Amino acid sequence: MTPFSLGEWLLADMHQATANAPHNALHRYRSVYAGIRKAILSRRLTPGIRLPSSRSLAQELSVSRNTVVAAFDQLLAEGYVTAVTGSGTFVAAIRRNDKVRSAVVRAGRGPILSARGRRILTAPGGATHEIQPFVPGMDDFSVFPSKIWQRLQNKYWRDSPAELLDYAAAGGYMPLRRTIANYLSISRSVRVTTEQVLITAGTQQSLQLCAQLLANAGDLAWVEDPGYWAARKVFEACDLNLRPIVVDAEGIHPEVADLTTEPRLIYVTPSHHYPTSAVMSLPRRQALLDLAAAKGAWILEDDYDSEFRYSGRPLSSLQGLDNHDCVIYLGTFSKILYPGIKLGYMVVPIDLAEPFKRTLYDTQRPGQVMLQAALADFIEQGHFATHVRKVRQVYGERRESLVKVLRAVLGPHAQLSKEESGMHLVIELPDQASDIGIAAEAAKQGLVVRALSSYYLGNQRRSGLVVGYAYVPTQRIKHFGTLLGHIVKSALRR
Amino acid sequence: MTPFSLGEWLLADMHQATANAPHNALHRYRSVYAGIRKAILSRRLTPGIRLPSSRSLAQELSVSRNTVVAAFDQLLAEGYVTAVTGSGTFVAAIRRNDKVRSAVVRAGRGPILSARGRRILTAPGGATHEIQPFVPGMDDFSVFPSKIWQRLQNKYWRDSPAELLDYAAAGGYMPLRRTIANYLSISRSVRVTTEQVLITAGTQQSLQLCAQLLANAGDLAWVEDPGYWAARKVFEACDLNLRPIVVDAEGIHPEVADLTTEPRLIYVTPSHHYPTSAVMSLPRRQALLDLAAAKGAWILEDDYDSEFRYSGRPLSSLQGLDNHDCVIYLGTFSKILYPGIKLGYMVVPIDLAEPFKRTLYDTQRPGQVMLQAALADFIEQGHFATHVRKVRQVYGERRESLVKVLRAVLGPHAQLSKEESGMHLVIELPDQASDIGIAAEAAKQGLVVRALSSYYLGNQRRSGLVVGYAYVPTQRIKHFGTLLGHIVKSALRR
Numbered sequence: 001m002t003p004f005s006l007g008e009w010l011l012a013d014m015h016q017a018t019a020n021a022p023h024n025a026l027h028r029y030r031s032v033y034a035g036i037r038k039a040i041l042s043r044r045l046t047p048g049i050r051l052p053s054s055r056s057l058a059q060e061l062s063v064s065r066n067t068v069v070a071a072f073d074q075l076l077a078e079g080y081v082t083a084v085t086g087s088g089t090f091v092a093a094i095r096r097n098d099k100v101r102s103a104v105v106r107a108g109r110g111p112i113l114s115a116r117g118r119r120i121l122t123a124p125g126g127a128t129h130e131i132q133p134f135v136p137g138m139d140d141f142s143v144f145p146s147k148i149w150q151r152l153q154n155k156y157w158r159d160s161p162a163e164l165l166d167y168a169a170a171g172g173y174m175p176l177r178r179t180i181a182n183y184l185s186i187s188r189s190v191r192v193t194t195e196q197v198l199i200t201a202g203t204q205q206s207l208q209l210c211a212q213l214l215a216n217a218g219d220l221a222w223v224e225d226p227g228y229w230a231a232r233k234v235f236e237a238c239d240l241n242l243r244p245i246v247v248d249a250e251g252i253h254p255e256v257a258d259l260t261t262e263p264r265l266i267y268v269t270p271s272h273h274y275p276t277s278a279v280m281s282l283p284r285r286q287a288l289l290d291l292a293a294a295k296g297a298w299i300l301e302d303d304y305d306s307e308f309r310y311s312g313r314p315l316s317s318l319q320g321l322d323n324h325d326c327v328i329y330l331g332t333f334s335k336i337l338y339p340g341i342k343l344g345y346m347v348v349p350i351d352l353a354e355p356f357k358r359t360l361y362d363t364q365r366p367g368q369v370m371l372q373a374a375l376a377d378f379i380e381q382g383h384f385a386t387h388v389r390k391v392r393q394v395y396g397e398r399r400e401s402l403v404k405v406l407r408a409v410l411g412p413h414a415q416l417s418k419e420e421s422g423m424h425l426v427i428e429l430p431d432q433a434s435d436i437g438i439a440a441e442a443a444k445q446g447l448v449v450r451a452l453s454s455y456y457l458g459n460q461r462r463s464g465l466v467v468g469y470a471y472v473p474t475q476r477i478k479h480f481g482t483l484l485g486h487i488v489k490s491a492l493r494r
Numbered sequence: 495m496t497p498f499s500l501g502e503w504l505l506a507d508m509h510q511a512t513a514n515a516p517h518n519a520l521h522r523y524r525s526v527y528a529g530i531r532k533a534i535l536s537r538r539l540t541p542g543i544r545l546p547s548s549r550s551l552a553q554e555l556s557v558s559r560n561t562v563v564a565a566f567d568q569l570l571a572e573g574y575v576t577a578v579t580g581s582g583t584f585v586a587a588i589r590r591n592d593k594v595r596s597a598v599v600r601a602g603r604g605p606i607l608s609a610r611g612r613r614i615l616t617a618p619g620g621a622t623h624e625i626q627p628f629v630p631g632m633d634d635f636s637v638f639p640s641k642i643w644q645r646l647q648n649k650y651w652r653d654s655p656a657e658l659l660d661y662a663a664a665g666g667y668m669p670l671r672r673t674i675a676n677y678l679s680i681s682r683s684v685r686v687t688t689e690q691v692l693i694t695a696g697t698q699q700s701l702q703l704c705a706q707l708l709a710n711a712g713d714l715a716w717v718e719d720p721g722y723w724a725a726r727k728v729f730e731a732c733d734l735n736l737r738p739i740v741v742d743a744e745g746i747h748p749e750v751a752d753l754t755t756e757p758r759l760i761y762v763t764p765s766h767h768y769p770t771s772a773v774m775s776l777p778r779r780q781a782l783l784d785l786a787a788a789k790g791a792w793i794l795e796d797d798y799d800s801e802f803r804y805s806g807r808p809l810s811s812l813q814g815l816d817n818h819d820c821v822i823y824l825g826t827f828s829k830i831l832y833p834g835i836k837l838g839y840m841v842v843p844i845d846l847a848e849p850f851k852r853t854l855y856d857t858q859r860p861g862q863v864m865l866q867a868a869l870a871d872f873i874e875q876g877h878f879a880t881h882v883r884k885v886r887q888v889y890g891e892r893r894e895s896l897v898k899v900l901r902a903v904l905g906p907h908a909q910l911s912k913e914e915s916g917m918h919l920v921i922e923l924p925d926q927a928s929d930i931g932i933a934a935e936a937a938k939q940g941l942v943v944r945a946l947s948s949y950y951l952g953n954q955r956r957s958g959l960v961v962g963y964a965y966v967p968t969q970r971i972k973h974f975g976t977l978l979g980h981i982v983k984s985a986l987r988r
């Protein structure tokens with residue numbers, strides 16, 4: 001059906017790229033995906049053409065059928081191909097002006113993007129609404145006390161002191177750093193002095209600083225699998241090699257083959273694994289700390305949503321257990337306040353405080369000191385604690401309400417993730433169910449949920465749906481939850 | 495005098511590091527500087543010990559004496575050594591808690607920072623007050639209309655619409671992108687549609703995106719010499735190799751040896767070279783565009799202070815002359831409004847718009863949409879134009895006043911840079927004068943000026959002082975200018 005042998009062409013492409021690829025499973029998936037995309041963009045595959053079946057293509061390429069199916073699903077999700085039930089997968093009509101034009105080779109200039117750029121861009125990435133996966137419109141930031149916030153900001157704007165309009169020179173606004181140190185030491189058992197706290201423009205910036213200062217291009221980073229794609233994107237952009245490490249119910253679980261590798265960085269979300277909600281057990285925590293100390297690796301502990309715990313005592317941080325100064329603790333205000341605030345923090349071992357502060361200043365020129373001042377007051381005057389309590393209550397209700405309606409609709413068809421914390425839950429699906437397909441189905445009906453399998457780098461993928469409930473107004477949870485439940489149920493019946 | 499031969503030790507160190515160093519002149523300077531620093535930090539050179547003379551050390555290392563002097567000056571400026579007139583240079587007493595502790599090797603863990611981290615950190619960097627080089631206290635952001643600004647912000651905070659609290663998903667707040675496109679096309683002759691404009695968190699972030707997406711680790715970037723150190727820091731952090739290109743009165747001026755190299759990026763400040771104030775001539779602009787097109791290189795045009803032109807017609811942008819889509823235009827609001835606003839923009843060729851937007855979102859998760867909305871109104875309601883006029887007038891007066899007082903005190907002893915624009919001027923000094931020494935002298939008296947020689951990567955360094963006048967209140971210019979003039983004059987007499 002195709003005007004040339006897609007398989008042959010992909011094989012040549014894959015062969016060329018495999019030479020220096022460290023992770024073959026991941027690489028095969030990406031090669032198939034990128035190769036077909038390239039063929040579509042370069043018009044080797046013209047719109048309307050039917051792709052070979054996943055089975056025959058898998059055979060021709062000597063890869064698993066799952067790999068090809070995953071690549072097809074990704075292409076489907078991105079609009080490069082369309083699927084017609086019972087007929088097959090067809091190349092979609094793409095206008096020359098579409099965003100996919102980006103990968104085109106420009107006449108006389110070679111590829112527009114560098115190899116690094118293409119790698120960053122094609123790494124499994126995100127939808128644009130990462131924190132509102134389950135919401136048709138983002139109409140509910142109403143929990144945030146914007147009146148109080150406005151008043152605190154105005155207090156400083158009234159006088160507009162120069163030091164609040166200037167760049168943030170010394171690791172951030174000192175009163176905010178002090179307040180965060182207090183907060184973390186009390187509520188998260190982080191061992192911290194003010195000197196160790198740096199204010200950043202969010203977790204991405206914190207991760208980037210770690211990758212740039214603690215690792216070299218080509219170094220290895222262990223990442224959770226499944227895991228947070230945006231962290232991986234930062235590591236990719238810093239030229240790190242990623243090794244996906246399996247996560248089970250007790251958190252990250254390196255296998256024997258993993259232990260023979262020498263990671264420079266280990267990225268984990270121990271309080272509440274993203275996205276499966278697993279909490280890292282104490283034995284695992286101790287083992288990971290020992291391992292990092294033995295290997296001279298740094299652990300990057302991303303405690304992105306530690307505030308959202310609805311029952312039981314919050315677990316203390318991994319950093320608080322560390323006797324080797326090998327943990328860097330990362331937090332953010334984007335999840336608990338509002339995303340666009342773009343203020344995060346990191347706690348670094350004292351030896352790293354000065355080089356991190358200096359590099360932050362030299363390479364990023366941080367600012368937003370006005371916001372930092374207002375935030376310091378917000379915390380010190382007790383508004384933060386009040387807000388956290390309120391958010392916990394509201395999100396807890398939403399969670400409970402969603403769980404209830406999903407259980408009612410789905411019955412025994414699907415398990416829900418058990419941890420009582422966070423801003424999302426996972427509907428666990430049978431392995432043969434295509435979570436990407438169900439997510440696409442839900443998207444058609446205005447519900448943005450994410451396929452659990454899309455959070456994996458490795459080949460062992462579980463099927464599920466990551467459903468955020470934090471930004472869905474409580475009174476609409478039941479309506480949307482029912483809708484989602486029925487979509488899942490009818491997909492599972494097929 | 496030293497307990498071991500410093501020269502021998504440095505030679506071993508330099509030999510080890512020279513193998514893969516592309517730029518020897520720069521590298522020699524850094525090696526000497528870093529080597530001595532390492533010796534001090536590791537206590538091979540203990541406090542109070544006298545360093546060998548620059549002449550004898552230069553001989554032993556077979557480098558120019560200038561190289562050693564520059565390294566000594568840098569160490570002096572950073573407090574690692576002290577100089578006693580007539581006696582020599584001595585290792586300073588450094589407390590274990592001082593910031594210089596950062597480079598120490600931690601027992602059992604090897605170097606704390608990666609090689610990349612150490613390179614970023616030791617690259618010639620900045621004082622923390624880069625934009626207020628000539629000001630004892632930063633007491634004058636009074637030009638910024640903070641009342642109007644506050645009112646515009648409050649308008650949006652009152653309703654706090656969700657899309658202004660969320661991340662900035664699509665390259666920034668659309669009305670701001672549209673407004674910037676209009677502004678640039680009218681006032682800077684930039685060829686631009688809204689689609690090509692991305693809002694970033696400032697020029698550092700814009701540069702980083704370019705380096706990550708358009709270049710690979712190890713690729714070559716041409717940078718102006720002298721030039722903007724913070725841009726270089728970003729390139730270093732993205733693992734680019736830097737090649738300093740001489741700047742003369744007409745702007746960047748590649749030599750024959752430069753033309754044999756293949757830069758992937760060319761970073762320039764054509765409207766107003768930083769820090770010498772040279773304006774790139776039209777023939778140079780055309781030659782640079784042709785060169786970039788021929789080499790398949792990208793030109794990064796940093797138009798950081800295009801608004802500050804006090805006389806004559808503003809020059810149009812390099813981007814506006816480009817027929818090959820090889821220029822990326824960068825601007826910022828941090829210079830004209832207030833530094834901490836951290837809003838900048840870039841104009842990319844249309845093919846790059848989508849990959850840049852996507853990567854910006856995936857790797858940085860940009861925010862601050864509230865600020866972007868207020869800024870769009872600020873521009874559309876005419877406040878920006880009013881502010882630019884006012885700033886031009888105020889800074890123009892300050893410049894004029896500073897020039898007058900410096901001419902009166904210095905007379906024929908020093909030339910002042912001629913361009914009538916910008917936020918700083920350069921006092922050009924005779925080549926034998928140590929600008930670093932004079933800057934240190936001025937710092938003792940509370941005046942923060944920067945040595946022109948510290949802006950160089952290459953060996954051909956001119957001596958001078960970079961003096962910012964933008965943040966010095968007009969009524970104090972005369973006082974501080976006189977003080978500075980006398981410091982320079984008496985240093986030149988010595």
